[in-house]
Amino acid sequence: MNAPVIALGGFILLAYTLEAITGFGSVVIALSLGALLMPIETLLPILVPLNIGMTGYLCWRHRRLIDTALLLRTVLPGMLIGMLIGxxxxxxxxxxxxxxxxxxxxxxxxxxxxWRLRVSAPKRGRTPHWVVRLATGAAGVCHGLFASGGPLLVYALSTRPLDKTRLRATLVCVWFTLNGLLTFAFLLDGRLRPALPQVLAYAPLLLLGVWLGERLHHRFEEHHFRLAIHCLLLVSGVLLLSPWSLL
Incomplete structure (x- = not known):
């Protein structure tokens, strides 16, 4: 097994552990790091099917915590339309x-x-509904382009009255739905079949990532959880702009 294959496995484990903790970020982090090793068009048919394996399990396990009204009325309509456009x-x-x-x-x-999460900073007011809808549509376009709509969607939902557990459960349901459709699209356009050996080879890392993420998730206080989410967003943005990244 060569060094790039092992390194990609490490990136996948890190990225999917973070998603098990926060509910998003696996594809954008793994894609940003993995693009140092291989082309993005090669990575997406590997990372997206892996994501539906993990989010499918978390969706089922935490199904009673999903905010169904928010999911069906606000998030999925805009995300689905945007993803198709992208x-x-x-x-x-x-x-x-x-x-x-x-x-x-x-x-x-x-x-x-x-900046707002500083102890002395005032809490941000509730985001207007039209802004949430606009942001979810934009997140869908980003997901259709790069399978990386999480940062924009998390921003849109960051003032919703959801605790960390309900937020994570709702997010993983979104990714299970969208990445399931993307995987089907990869199957139809011929990109999935050549990637299946790599998908199967990296699949055991999902078990370890979920195990680690589930335990770390329950150790986070609410304020620290919000801080971790936006630090993850910051890292994602830096990786997207880094001159040494192919993203």
Whole structure:
């Protein structure tokens, strides 16, 4: 087994442990790091099917905690429409400027929220419903382009009255749905079949990632959980803009 294969396995374990803790971030983190080793178009058919394995398990385990009304009325409609637009636009767009723009947006959102999370900072007011809908649609477009809609969606939902456990349960249900559809699209366009050996080889890492993430999730206080989410957003934005990353 060569060094890039082992390194990618380490990136996958880290990324999916973080998603088990926070409810998002696995694909954007693994994609950002994995792009140092291989092309993004090779990585996506590996990472997206792995994600549905983990989120499917977490969805079922925490199904009673999912905010069904928020999921069905607000999140999924905008995300599904946006993802379809992104998937259809991708062959006709230069992805590099889009990825840089996404990185700038993520850094701005994360920096602003980390500033607000200071002990002395006033709490942010509830985000207007139209802003949430606009942000979920934009998150869907990002997901269709790069399977990385998590940062924008987390920002949109960050003022919703959800504790950390309900937020995570709702997020993993979103990713299970969207990445299931993306995996089906990869099957239809022929990208999934060549990636299946790698998907099966890395699948055992999901078990370890979920085991670690479940235990670490319950050790976080609410304030620390919010802090961890936006620090993860900050890292994602830096990786998207880094000159040494192919993202």
């Amino acid at each position: 998937y259809l636009l991708l062959p006709h767009l230069d992805p590099q400027p889009l990825k840089r723009g996404l990185g700038v947006l993520i850094l701005w959102f994360a920096g602003r929220e980390l």
